[in-house]
Amino acid sequence: MELDNKIISTVKKVLKRYQAQKVLIAVSGGVDSMVLLNVVAQVLPKNQFAVVNVDHNLRPESRAEVDFVQNYCLKNDYQFFTTKWENQPAADIGMEAAARKFRYGFFKETMLAGKFDTLLTAHHGNDLAENILMKLIRSGNAYEVVSLKEQRPFATGQILRPLLDFSKRELAEYSDIHDIKHVQDETNFDNITLRNRLRNNIFPELQKENGQLLAHFRFFDQQITALVSLAKQQFEEIEHAMKLEEVDKQIIGFIKPILKLDSEQQTLFWGNFFTKRKLDISISNRQINQIIEIIQSEEANASIDLEDSWQFIRTYDKFVVKKFQNQNLTEVNVPLNQTVTFGSKKLTITEDDTSFNLSVDKLPTTIRLRTRRDGDKLLLADGKHQKLSKRFINEKVPAYERDNYLVLLFDNQIVWVEKIYQMSDYLKKGNKHYKINLIEVKE
Numbered sequence: 472m473e474l475d476n477k478i479i480s481t482v483k484k485v486l487k488r489y490q491a492q493k494v495l496i497a498v499s500g501g502v503d504s505m506v507l508l509n510v511v512a513q514v515l516p517k518n519q520f521a522v523v524n525v526d527h528n529l530r531p532e533s534r535a536e537v538d539f540v541q542n543y544c545l546k547n548d549y550q551f552f553t554t555k556w557e558n559q560p561a562a563d564i565g566m567e568a569a570a571r572k573f574r575y576g577f578f579k580e581t582m583l584a585g586k587f588d589t590l591l592t593a594h595h596g597n598d599l600a601e602n603i604l605m606k607l608i609r610s611g612n613a614y615e616v617v618s619l620k621e622q623r624p625f626a627t628g629q630i631l632r633p634l635l636d637f638s639k640r641e642l643a644e645y646s647d648i649h650d651i652k653h654v655q656d657e658t659n660f661d662n663i664t665l666r667n668r669l670r671n672n673i674f675p676e677l678q679k680e681n682g683q684l685l686a687h688f689r690f691f692d693q694q695i696t697a698l699v700s701l702a703k704q705q706f707e708e709i710e711h712a713m714k715l716e717e718v719d720k721q722i723i724g725f726i727k728p729i730l731k732l733d734s735e736q737q738t739l740f741w742g743n744f745f746t747k748r749k750l751d752i753s754i755s756n757r758q759i760n761q762i763i764e765i766i767q768s769e770e771a772n773a774s775i776d777l778e779d780s781w782q783f784i785r786t787y788d789k790f791v792v793k794k795f796q797n798q799n800l801t802e803v804n805v806p807l808n809q810t811v812t813f814g815s816k817k818l819t820i821t822e823d824d825t826s827f828n829l830s831v832d833k834l835p836t837t838i839r840l841r842t843r844r845d846g847d848k849l850l851l852a853d854g855k856h857q858k859l860s861k862r863f864i865n866e867k868v869p870a871y872e873r874d875n876y877l878v879l880l881f882d883n884q885i886v887w888v889e890k891i892y893q894m895s896d897y898l899k900k901g902n903k904h905y906k907i908n909l910i911e912v913k914e
C-alpha cells in the first residue's frame with residue numbers, strides 16, 4: 472500500500488508542479504507504461520488524458536501489442552491514437568535512432584492536432600541509471616550524462632517523466648499487486664546493445680554492492696543538473712564579456728574573460744560552449760584540453776584542428792573557431808547576368824553603364840571567382856604590382872579571415888578583391904562597365 476501511495480502521489484505532484492492540463496501518455500504496452508496509464512487514470516479525469524502508441528512494425532508480434540493496448544483503451548473508454556511505421560530504412564544500422572525519430576514525430580503530431588500540452592513517458596529509475604552509465608562510458612560529457620530529465624520542452628508543450636524515482640522492480644511489483652496486464656518486449660533480452668548488456672549483466676552486479684544504487688544515480692543526476700545550471704549562469708556572463716561575434720561557421724571572441732576560470736572550470740565552459748551551439752562538430756575531451764592549453768599558452772598564433780573540418784585559432788587577445796573552406800569551391804566560372812554561389816556568398820555581375828562599380832578596358836573572355844592563392848598580385852596605378860598578402864596586412868584583415876575573401880579575375884587578371892581592391896580605382900581608362908553585386912547568405 473505504501474508503494475501505491477508513493478507512486479500515485481509522485482505522479483500527481485509532478486503533473487501539478489509542471490502544470491500539465493491535457494496529457495498524452497506514451498504507452499508501448501510494456502509493464503512500465505501500463506503502470507503509468509493505470510496511475511494517471513486514477514489521478515486525472517478521462518477528458519484530460521489520452522493514449523498514444525506507435526507500431527514500429529519491426530517484430531512479428533508488434534501488431535498484437537498494438538491490439539493489446541488498443542483493446543485495453545477501448546475497454547476502459549480511453550481516447551487512443553496509433554500509427555504504423557511503414558518506410559523503415561533498408562539497412563539495419565541506425566534502426567533504433569530512426570524508430571525513435573519516427574516515434575517522437577508521431578507524438579508531436581498527435582500533441583499538436585489534439586492540443587495536448589504534455590507528453591508522459593514511463594522512463595524510470597533504471598532507465599535513468601542506464602543512461603548515465605552509457606553516456607559516461609561513451610563520452611563522459613557532463614552535459615550529456617544528465618540527459619534524461621523529469622521535464623523538458625517538447626512540441627509546443629513539454630515531456631514529463633514522472634516515474635524516475637521508481638525502479639523497474641517497483642513498477643513490476645505495482646503491476647503484480649494490481650494485476651495489470653502487459654506485453655513483454657523480447658528485444659530486452661538480447662545483449663546486442665550496450666544498454667541491454669548494462670541492464671542484464673552489469674547493473675545486477677552493481678546492485679549487489681549497494682541496494683540503494685538507483686537512488687544514488689538519481690541523487691547524482693539531480694546534483695549534476697544543479698551544478699551545471701549554476702555554471703551556465705556564470706558562463707553566460709563570461710560569454711557576454713567575451714563580446715562574441717558569431718557569423719556563419721565562425722565565432723570570434725576575447726580570451727581574457729575565460730582566464731578567470733581555472734583549467735577544470737574551463738573544461739566545463741568549453742563543453743557548454745560547443746554543446747549549446749549545436750555546431751556540426753563533435754568535440755572530445757582531448758580536444759577541449761588542447762584548447763585550454765593554447766588559450767593559456769603565450770604563443771600568439773597557435774591553432775589546432777578540431778573534428779569535422781573545424782579549427783580553433785588563438786590570436787593575440789582573441790580566439791576564433793571556424794570551419795575550413797571547402798577546397799572544392801576554390802574556383803568557379805561567372806557567366807554575366809547569372810548569380811553564382813560561392814560558399815555562403817552569392818555574386819552577380821551585370822554590364823551596367825549607369826551604376827557600375829568596376830570598369831575595364833576590354834571585354835573579358837573568362838570571368839572566374841575564387842579565394843586567394845599564394846603569389847596573387849594586384850595591379851596598381853604606377854603599373855607596378857602589390858602582393859595581395861601585403862594588402863591584407865595593410866587593410867588589417869586578420870589572418871584567419873583572409874581565406875574568406877573572394878577574388879575576381881577577368882582573363883587571369885585580378886580585377887576585384889572583396890572589400891579591399893578594385894583595379895579600376897587605379898586604372899581609370901576603362902570603358903566597359905560592370906556592376907558587381909555581392910550578398911552573404913546567412914544559414
Ligand SMILES: Nc1ncnc2c1ncn2[C@@H]1O[C@H](COP(=O)(O)OP(=O)(O)OP(=O)(O)O)[C@@H](O)[C@H]1O
Pocket residue numbers: 497498499503504523524525526527571574591592593594598
Ligand atoms: N512504441 C511505443 N509507443 C508508445 N510509447 C512508447 C513506445 N516505445 C516507447 N514508448 C514510451 O517511451 C518510454 C521509454 O521506452 P524505451 O525505454 O523503450 O525507449 P528508449 O529508447 O529507451 O527511450 P526514448 O523513448 O527516450 O528513446 C516508454 O516507457 C513509453 O512511455
